[in-house]
Amino acid sequence: MISTMVLHKRLKQLLAVVFWLVIWQLAAQRVGYAILLPSPLQTLQALFRLMPTPNFWLRVGISLLGIAQGFLLAALLAVLLASCASACEAVNVLLQPLVLLAKATPVASFVILALIWMPSAKLPIFISFLMVFPVLYTAVLQGIRQTDPQLLEMAKVFRIPLHRKIKAIYLPAVYPYFYSAASVALGLAWKSGIAAEVIGLPRNTVGEALYQAKVLLTTDEMFAWTAVAVLASVVAERVVLWLLALGNRTEKE
Amino acid sequence: MIGKMQITIRQLEKSYAGQSVLCGLDATFTLGERYALMGRSGCGKTTFLRILMGLERQDAGSIDGMQNLRLSAVFQQVRLCPSLTALENVLLVAEKSSATKQRAELFLERLGLDDFARKKRVDKLSGGQQQRVAIVRALMVPFDLLILDEAFKGLDESTRADAIALIDECLQGRTLLAVTHDAAELPLLKAQLLPLFQKSVENG
Incomplete structure (x- = not known):
């Protein structure tokens, strides 16, 4: 029964994708110029043309690495600083303006500023870090604050050591917040990371390839690279969320 | 030596939003003795225990010992x-330690939690089973003073008797302070009733 429902849902999702592909195809036919709007098939052809080249995988690898570094750094710092902020309100008060600033400032402003301060190769790391940190910091802090106060009192009375308290009380409380925030933050990291690459043009990146495709008016390749960025983002999100779920299961075992 | 020591409470006061819960409470507990507190709901028993456990601060008064x-x-x-x-x-x-684990398993077994129940997540256990887990947990930590706040609610008579027997074994001359609504638990716990909240019982 459940599998039939899942199948039904998947079928609906597939049909929705097919619907928009058809719309895209019709629009491309109507426009009639691949340079303005390539069709799905032309995009796919461009993708297959790019994929066998070593440079394609190098670009995907370098972009992935940069964005992953930014994400991991943001995750580590978010956990650390949110823990400090939950223990000391002054830390939270100090960090709040930075968090709000990072949330509200356009990515392009940060990219242009960062280009003055650092080499373009470091740009995607810095930008994805800036986009991810506020989301994860807010989530972790919220999770810590929502920890059951009765369990914390119990831990106090029983003199439970900090590492056990973290594992048994804090981690299960923070996990759901971190999990859903990580899902949002991964998408943000990809979008902002690629945007930073397009503006900063670090060598051998997806963003640089997108820019080159735009300059050379190879719109089909631009669409193909966009598809690569979307796919890589989805795969990265699935992998990270799977790892998080696995970590949570192992923790319980 | 520890048996002669006392916990002395003087003029303890606590109020919430202007509503007085404890008003000039005086009490003395001799370490190694067993005490029971009774009183109607809301008369301040749990507040008193929370202050003793250091989970809340009194507005006035002192606790020594x-x-x-x-x-x-x-x-x-x-x-x-x-x-x-x-x-x-x-x-x-x-x-x-493995000895602690064996002891925990033995205690849980004695209170009717078999291997299957012991390895189940507690949120999947019944209220009575959870209560028994909470009782065993309290007995697994080294203590000088054991506080029971309506520890046997939700337990049937036989399980309650088993739990009290286990507590009795583990106490071994240490201090017990139990809050209860059931006078029948006093002789089972071998506890003397402290008249701290008696006025509220009489009034209630």
């Missing part, structure tokens, strides 16, 4: 970690 006392407690709510199993909850407060 609690320094360096190791506490253990069965709270009014079970306060178990929902994502852990029954056994994990018990071991959370205990020292890590």
Whole structure:
């Protein structure tokens, strides 16, 4: 029964994708110029043309690495600083303006500023870090604050050591917040990371390839690279969320 | 030596939003004795225990003799970690050793939690089973003063008797302070009734 429902849902999702592909195809036919709007098939052809080249995988690898570094750094710092902020309100008060600033400032402003301060190769790391940190910091802090106060009192009375308290009380409380925030933050990291690459043009990146495709008016390749960025983002999100779920299961075992 | 020591409470006062809960409470507990507190709901018993446990501060008054006392407690709510199993909850407060684990398993078994129940997440256990896990947890930690806040609610007579027998064994001359609504528990616990909240019982 459940599998039939899942199948039904998947079928609906597939049909929705097919619907928009058809719309895209019709629009491309109507426009009639691949340079303005390539069709799905032309995009796919461009993708297959790019994929066998070593440079394609190098670009995907370098972009992935940069964005992953930014994400991991943001995750580590978010956990650390949110823990400090939950223990000391002054830390939270100090960090709040930075968090709000990072949330509200356009990515392009940060990219242009960062280009003055650092080499373009470091740009995607810095930008994805800036986009991810506020989301994860807010989530972790919220999770810590929502920890059951009765369990914390119990831990106090029983003199439970900090590492056990973290594992048994804090981690299960923070996990759901971190999990859903990580899902949002991964998408943000990809979008902002690629945007930073397009503006900063670090060598051998997806963003640089997108820019080159735009300059050379190879719109089909631009669409193909966009598809690569979307796919890589989805795969990265699935992998990270799977790892998080696995970590949570192992923790319980 | 420790048996002659006392916990002395003088003129304890506590109020919430202008509503007085404890008003000039005086009491003396001799360490090594067993005491019971009775009183109608809302008369301040739990507040008094929370102050003793250091979970709240009194507005006025003093408590002497609690320094360096190791506490253990069965709270009014079970306060178990929902994502852990029954056994994990018990071991959370205990020292890590195979002997401790065996002891925890034995205690849980004695209170009717078999191997299957012990390895189940506590949020999947019944209220009565959770209460028994909370009782065993309180007995797994080294303590000088054991506080029971309506520890046997939700237990049938036979399980309650088993739990009290286990507590009796573990106390071994240490101090007990139990809050109860059931006068029948007093002789079972071998506890003397402290008239701290008696006025409220009489009035109630």
